[in-house]
Amino acid sequence: MPTFDYAAYDASGKLVDGVVSADSExxxxxxxxxxxxxxxxxxxxxxxxxxxxxGRRSRVNEFDLSLxxxxxxxxxxxxxxxxxxxxMTIEQAETDRQKRMVESWRSEIIEGRxxxxxxxxxxxxxxxxxxxxxxxxxxxxxxxxxxxxxxxxIETSAENRKTVTRALIYPxxxxxxxxxxxxxxxxxxxxxxxxIFISSNRELPTITKIxxxxxxxxxxxxxxxxxxxxxxxxxxxxxxKDPQRKKRWHQFVLEMPGLGRWTTMxxxxxxxxxxxxxxxxxxxxxxxxxxSSAVVTNLHxxxxxxxxxxxxxRGTSLQKALEESQxxxxxxxxxxxxxxxSSELDKxxxxxxxxxxxxxxxxxxxxLKLINPVLIIFMGGIILSVVAAVMLxxxxxxxxx
Numbered sequence: 001m002p003t004f005d006y007a008a009y010d011a012s013g014k015l016v017d018g019v020v021s022a023d024s025e026x027x028x029x030x031x032x033x034x035x036x037x038x039x040x041x042x043x044x045x046x047x048x049x050x051x052x053x054x055g056r057r058s059r060v061n062e063f064d065l066s067l068x069x070x071x072x073x074x075x076x077x078x079x080x081x082x083x084x085x086x087x088m089t090i091e092q093a094e095t096d097r098q099k100r101m102v103e104s105w106r107s108e109i110i111e112g113r114x115x116x117x118x119x120x121x122x123x124x125x126x127x128x129x130x131x132x133x134x135x136x137x138x139x140x141x142x143x144x145x146x147x148x149x150x151x152x153x154i155e156t157s158a159e160n161r162k163t164v165t166r167a168l169i170y171p172x173x174x175x176x177x178x179x180x181x182x183x184x185x186x187x188x189x190x191x192x193x194x195x196i197f198i199s200s201n202r203e204l205p206t207i208t209k210i211x212x213x214x215x216x217x218x219x220x221x222x223x224x225x226x227x228x229x230x231x232x233x234x235x236x237x238x239x240x241k242d243p244q245r246k247k248r249w250h251q252f253v254l255e256m257p258g259l260g261r262w263t264t265m266x267x268x269x270x271x272x273x274x275x276x277x278x279x280x281x282x283x284x285x286x287x288x289x290x291x292s293s294a295v296v297t298n299l300h301x302x303x304x305x306x307x308x309x310x311x312x313x314r315g316t317s318l319q320k321a322l323e324e325s326q327x328x329x330x331x332x333x334x335x336x337x338x339x340x341x342s343s344e345l346d347k348x349x350x351x352x353x354x355x356x357x358x359x360x361x362x363x364x365x366x367x368l369k370l371i372n373p374v375l376i377i378f379m380g381g382i383i384l385s386v387v388a389a390v391m392l393x394x395x396x397x398x399x400x401x
Contacts, residue, residue: 004028004044005100008037015040017096019103019123060124062158064098066151069130073147082143083109100124114138129274129291130154136282146281153277157295160266160357167262167364171371178379185386186211186218197393204393211389243299251300258367262360267296268332269356271305276349286313301327318345331355 004025007017016037022028025042032039068089075085086106093099101124108118116135119126130150137146194212197204204212240246254260274295278288289312293305304325311321319337332352339348 004042006032006037006039006043007041008032008039011036017100018090019100020107060101060126061097062154064095064101065126065130066154066158067094068098068102069147069151069154073144073151076147077144082115115143127154128294129278132283132287132291133278133281136278140282149277149281153273156273156353156357157270160269160360161297163360163364164259164262164266167367168259170368171375174375174379178375178382182382182386183218183222186215187222190215190386190390191219193390202393202396205389205396207385208389208393211386247299247303250298254298254300262363263298264301265356265360265363267298267301268327269353269360270295270297272332272349272356273353276346276353279349280346285318289318 004020004022005017006020006028007015010016020028020031022031025044028042029039071089071092072082072085075088076082080088083106086102086109089102090099090106093102101122104122104124105115105118108121109115113121114135115138116131119134120131133146133150134143137143140146190211194208194215197208240249253263271292275288275292278291279285283291286309289305289309293302293309296302296305304327307325308318308321308327311324312318316324317337317340319333319340322333322336335348335352336345339345342348
């Protein structure tokens with residue numbers, strides 16, 4: 001059944017918006033009329049493209065999804081029927097995105113579908129691991145416990161990815177801002193000051209000559225360099241849209257010192273946690289492995305995880321499959337072997353995830369503590385050079401007087 005985004009006026013004249021499922025636009029208007037709403041705008045959401053006709057993408061923020069699942073878990077555990085729990089969540093939604101997502105689920109459930117099916121049919125993209133977990137939770141009668149664990153899994157996985165991102169964004173931002181300031185000085189400030197020294201026909205210090213040469217180069221070719229950098233960035237982005245090129249790039253990233261180790265730890269932690277949560281919720285092993293492989297964002301590592309799944313399908317133990325694919329470290333293989341031997345694989349996988357998450361957080365923290373003084377000294381040296389290039393000729397002129 002199609003889903004429509006709507007904007008409508010209620011009885012008090014207030015403009016409200018939301019999502020409604022209907023057979024047609026006319027049917028949607030009739031449903032809104034029954035709710036005492038006067039439709040102002042009605043737009044069908046295309047499920048195939050993940051976009052509405054007005055161009056809004058139907059992607060879900062991970063923290064929004066985690067929060068909504070936690071709310072559902074608490075309300076269902078308190079004894080509320082699912083439909084009432086969703087309605088209460090809609091009324092208390094903190095953002096418009098949350099409200100629309102939950103409304104799309106509720107409209108499907110009102111029509112008699114299960115929660116997992118409602119989430120799957122929704123125009124908002126929900127991770128396959130969440131859909132599988134919710135389905136098993138409904139069948140087992142422990143939906144509230146499953147939702148809470150899935151929410152924690154989503155939040156922790158997102159935090160792992162943000163840990164790596166923070167480690168890269170901070171030094172990049174500091175360097176970018178500093179270089180921008182230096183470039184502005186070279187283009188506008190330094191030429192005006194050094195023009196005085198050049199007109200005096202005096203011998204200038206070496207550092208001043210170097211700064212003047214850099215300033216001249218920046219004025220002449222700075223714009224060309226900037227446009228070249230932007231062009232290269234756009235070209236690389238376009239080239240990486242090809243899956244094979246992107247896979248080779250991801251393999252190169254894994255071989256980079258530092259970043260490769262962080263990427264591996266983050267992906268293995270996400271894979272272990274996802275697999276552990278799915279197994280503990282009763283999802284069959286092969287299905288859980290297939291779903292968990294999709295959680296891995298590095299395409300080269302994802303290929304290896306899919307090889308692990310294929311080996312398991314042929315009857316190989318998970319420990320042996322991980323050894324053959326050379327995924328992770330000996331710690332992962334040892335813990336998986338212990339889990340298989342003790343029939344507590346799900347618990348061992350959760351411990352593996354916690355271990356790699358902690359190692360990742362510690363590694364990033366140490367990196368940031370080391371890189372901060374290095375960047376400060378580096379940028380301080382550049383600024384000091386510019387200041388020295390300006391001040392030395394001035395001091396020399398003062399001495400001559």
